Structures are given as C-alpha cells and as structure tokens.
Amino acid sequence: MFKKILIANRGEIAMRVIRTCKEMGIKTVAVYSTADKDSLPVRFADEAVCIGPPVSSKSYLSIPNIIAAAEITNADAIHPGYGFLSENEKFSRVCQEHGIKFIGALPEQIAAMGDKATAKATMIKAGVPCIPGSVGLLKDVDDAKENATRIKYPVILKATAGGGGKGMRIVWKEEDLQEAWDSARQEAAAAFGNDGVYMEKFIEEPRHIEIQIAGDQFGNACHLSERDCSIQRRHQKLVEETPSPFMTPELRDKMGEAAIKAAKAVRYEGVGTVEFLVDKNRDFYFMEMNTRIQVEHTITEEVINFDLVKEQIKLAAGEKISGKNYTPILHSIQCRINAEDPYNDFRPSPGKITDYHSPGGHGVRIDTHVYAGYTIPPNYDSMISKLIVVAQTREEAILKMRRALDEYIIQGVKTTIPFHQKLMQDPKFIEGDFTTKFMETFSL
Ligand code: MV4
Numbered sequence: 395m396f397k398k399i400l401i402a403n404r405g406e407i408a409m410r411v412i413r414t415c416k417e418m419g420i421k422t423v424a425v426y427s428t429a430d431k432d433s434l435p436v437r438f439a440d441e442a443v444c445i446g447p448p449v450s451s452k453s454y455l456s457i458p459n460i461i462a463a464a465e466i467t468n469a470d471a472i473h474p475g476y477g478f479l480s481e482n483e484k485f486s487r488v489c490q491e492h493g494i495k496f497i498g499a500l501p502e503q504i505a506a507m508g509d510k511a512t513a514k515a516t517m518i519k520a521g522v523p524c525i526p527g528s529v530g531l532l533k534d535v536d537d538a539k540e541n542a543t544r545i546k547y548p549v550i551l552k553a554t555a556g557g558g559g560k561g562m563r564i565v566w567k568e569e570d571l572q573e574a575w576d577s578a579r580q581e582a583a584a585a586f587g588n589d590g591v592y593m594e595k596f597i598e599e600p601r602h603i604e605i606q607i608a609g610d611q612f613g614n615a616c617h618l619s620e621r622d623c624s625i626q627r628r629h630q631k632l633v634e635e636t637p638s639p640f641m642t643p644e645l646r647d648k649m650g651e652a653a654i655k656a657a658k659a660v661r662y663e664g665v666g667t668v669e670f671l672v673d674k675n676r677d678f679y680f681m682e683m684n685t686r687i688q689v690e691h692t693i694t695e696e697v698i699n700f701d702l703v704k705e706q707i708k709l710a711a712g713e714k715i716s717g718k719n720y721t722p723i724l725h726s727i728q729c730r731i732n733a734e735d736p737y738n739d740f741r742p743s744p745g746k747i748t749d750y751h752s753p754g755g756h757g758v759r760i761d762t763h764v765y766a767g768y769t770i771p772p773n774y775d776s777m778i779s780k781l782i783v784v785a786q787t788r789e790e791a792i793l794k795m796r797r798a799l800d801e802y803i804i805q806g807v808k809t810t811i812p813f814h815q816k817l818m819q820d821p822k823f824i825e826g827d828f829t830t831k832f833m834e835t836f837s838l
Contacts, residue, residue, distance in 0.1 A: 403475030499685035553582035639826025
C-alpha cells in the first residue's frame, strides 16, 4: 500500500481524499495556490506545498510544479480528484515516468476515451450500443450531407475532442447543415486545437444515466449501479440521484452489462463511469466514459455503503475487485450548492461566507471545504458544498432533502439553495418525470 499520497486538487474533493487516506493510515500532501493558503485541505493534510499563483495554469494545472512537490515530499502516489489534471494523458504519463503511481487511468486509456470518435469505435467493436451515425470523422460537408440523408434528420455534429457540449450542433434540415458544419469545426478548433467532427442521429429529450464501474489489474470489472444526472443546466449537473426513477431491474442489468463490456474493452483499472443517453423507449446508447472519480460519486457510496475513494486507492495499489455487481436498496439524492445567484441566470457569486450553519441528522451528509469566515476565491468553480441525503425510498429522500435545505444557513454569498428548495416541490420532479431538457423550462 502507498505510504504518502499527494492530492493534486483543491476544495471539497481534496478534503474527501484526505479523509479516506487518514482512515487508511496513509500520509497526505496538499498542494495549494496562493489563493487557497487558508483552505481546509492545507490545514488537514500532513504536509502542504504551495505550487503557484491563483491562475490554474500556473498552479493546479502545472505538471512540473506538482511533480516537484511530490518529489520534495517523497509521495509515492498522486490522487488527481476531478477536473484539473484528472484526465490528462501527459500528466498520467509523467507520473509513470517519475515512478509515482497516478490514481486514475493509464495514459493510453485517457487518450482512447478522450477522443470521442475513437472511444465510440472501440465501444461498437466491443458490442456496446451506440447511437447510429457516421463511421468515424466526417471528411467534408458533402460527406456530412450523405450521412445525414442516410441517418435522417435531426442529426447532431460533435467535436471528437469535445465533451461538455463544446463544438456540438443540432441540425434539423439539410439547408442548415453547411452553417452548422462550419461553426462546429471552428468552435472545436478554437477550443481543442482539433477540428475533427463526427455525426449522430439526434436523440430528442433523453435522460442522462451513467453507470459506476470498477476494474482491477487482472482484467476483472463490475458495476455499482446507476446515477440519474438529467437535471443539468448548460452541461453543469445540479442534482443527481440513484436509483434513477426511470430505471427497471431489467434495464439496470442490460446497462450494467454494457458498462462492464465497455470497461473490459479498454482493460479499465480503477473506478470510472460509463455515461449513457436513454430515450423514452428505454433504449440506451453509450455517450462517454469518464476515467476519474466524479463529483456525484457520493450518492453511489450512500446506497451501496461503500467508500469509492478507498476502492480507487486499493485498485491502484493492485488489489482485486470482489467481482460482484451492486443493486441499490436505498435512495440517495445530491444537491450541488453553488455560490451562484439562481434568480440572476446562475451568475457566480464569490466572496466571504459571513455566517455558516450546515444541516445534519440521520441520513444527511455534507461534503465541503468551507467554514464561517472562508472566502470563496473567484478563480475556480463555484461549488460550496454537496448536500447528500439517503433514505429508504425516493419520497423519503425528497422530504429529507427539503428538511436539510431548510436548515442550511449560508450568509455573505448568493447560493443555489432557493433553486433546490423550489425543485424539491416541483410536481414533475416529484413524479420522476424529467429529461435533460427539464431546466430549459424550469424557472424560480
Ligand atoms: C447527444 C444528445 C442527443 N443526441 N447526442 C451533451 C454533452 C455531450 N457529452 C453529449 N451531449 C448530448 N449528446 C445525441 N446523439 C444530447 C446531448 C445533450 C445532453 C446530454 C446529456 C446531458 C445533458 C445534455 C444536454 C444537452 C444535450
């Protein structure tokens, strides 16, 4: 087992990893930018190293600075959390070259899953259901036209280097194809330095349901059930829950098996997520594979009573998985509490938290790095905390979430708490009747 893990991240996920390391008897190193010198991970880690100024490119994204911090402190592994360098092929490789275990995917796996057209080709070959579309990248606009005629409108153009919606264009009819083609390529080139674009049939009003998977160094893989992440806004998830209100035992078995196929196709080691789109007929299609611990891993932990960060560390150290799949028997919901103004287009609201009281009681969990007197810097994402509830049923989980939201006091910055309070009273949400389009028509 590792003796000392450096956490190449900040905020709540740095705290999350430090907590599990402590429980496992592993020493921790926090790295921080000057904007985070007063943060809790710096205080709670065994050691802390400043790695640069507030701007991420010179601190949390600086591979030389982070590797230097690991060498100075003799860390034998690096946990990258989510975001930042967690899915960076080069960082994974540089760690390898320095004899430091990267607690995440191998460089080849990151490359294979990071290029979406390559990932899709791998999944088709492995027998994972994919959305009908072009075979690989489109050559030119005529190629796009031929494919669209075959697939039938509406279609969607997607940047192969994309993810998170950048370089994506929905096309409803042929006369709009040329403009969509030009703008998708331009946007992809500017955002990723790669203008490769492919095409798919556009699935209208899908649900976003993802399967948590785990794989070991011996080629075994299992699934840990699903999360429904359909409540999103501009590709930012706001609420996640498990089980999905749309799930059936049959669908879970089928999607679970598909996710395991996906994991085995790339000999996946560690914990990961296979994202699917699910249409109204409960047909499901591979969308992306995430090779990191995700923000919403917490709800899976609550319903299967299992520490996913501990599992991640054990798998990185070469342990075997048990091999059995998991079915949730409880219901968990997470609300992301952001420093944003829900009455003002979710505008970021950084600043000092002047008063803070977090909810508690049975079945309530808060993952956070903030405290009364803490100043949320403007340089990073605006998440204040994750409020997670777990209960016997979905109805009870919603009631518990309402109660917990009512107890939550955060003064000094605007937060998304009022949005979540409204959502937890929404008839459609309560019925479980929602798709990824839900937020387009929801208003406070
Ligand atoms: C789609 C789609 C409909 N049809 N692909 C959004 C981000 C990127 N990962 C893929 N995305 C989508 N791909 C086809 N063929 C709809 C979306 C999509 C979406 C997916 C999941 C969650 C929220 C979404 C919001 C808008 C569009």
